[in-house]
Amino acid sequence: MKALPGAVSLSHNGVLFLDELPEFGRDTIESLRQPLEDRKVNITRVNASYSYPAGFMLAASMNPCPCGYYPDRTRCTCTPANIDRYRHRISRPILDRIDIFVNVEKTEFRDICEGGRGEDSRTIRARIEKVRNIQLKRYAHENIRFNSQLSGGMVDRYCVLDERCRKIMEKAYESLDLSARGYHRILKVARTIADMAGAKAIGEAHLREAIGYRGFM
Ligand SMILES: [Zn+2]
Secondary structure, three states, rough: OOOOOHHHHHOOOOOEOOOOOHHOHHHHHHHHHHHHHHEEEEEOOOEEEEEEEEEEEEEEEEOOOOOOOOOOOOOOOOHHHHHHHHHOOOOOOHHOOOOOOOOOOOOOOHHHOOOOOOHEEEEEEEEHHHHHHHHHHOOOOOOOOOOEEEEHHHHHHHHHOOOHHHHHHHHHHHOOOOHHHHHHHHHHHHHHHHHHHOOOOOOOHHHHHHHOOOOOO
């Protein structure tokens, strides 16, 4: 029987959102490794093998612990071992393939009531288009379009750091126990933050912000 495209291929050129990521089976989570890296998925069956495109943006959410209340110890009923087990369902290689981690604090009642509506989509879209165009122009003579697609060699060329920034990265490499992949991710995110600021070169503030997005809880 022909292997049909799955969720990662149906998300090609779009967003794959996995709510409550640790609730997916370990095999399912690990199967994201290849498509996140190669932007395609290979399926081998007895009679044939198939290759489907899988260039998607992964967005995932998870709770801080199985009950969802950690670190509020007056409400969280999980044991430290439970919390550990829950977090370890997301392996290091998968974490390494994610660009940005953000902790979302509980929304206060007052904020919902008084409804700070934040920015509207049109404003955000305009900002994204501006940054997108900067990148399209920068990579006009490369076979990529965006910072996220920079290969290791290209990172050296397009994410140049001055001496001060290099020292910051050296410290982060040690203290966050980064892999080469994690190191490159920070530089690519920093390049995007610099683009958003309209800066030619990556500066210290851009780099520190990018490092801040590397922390997994
Ligand atoms: Zn809990």
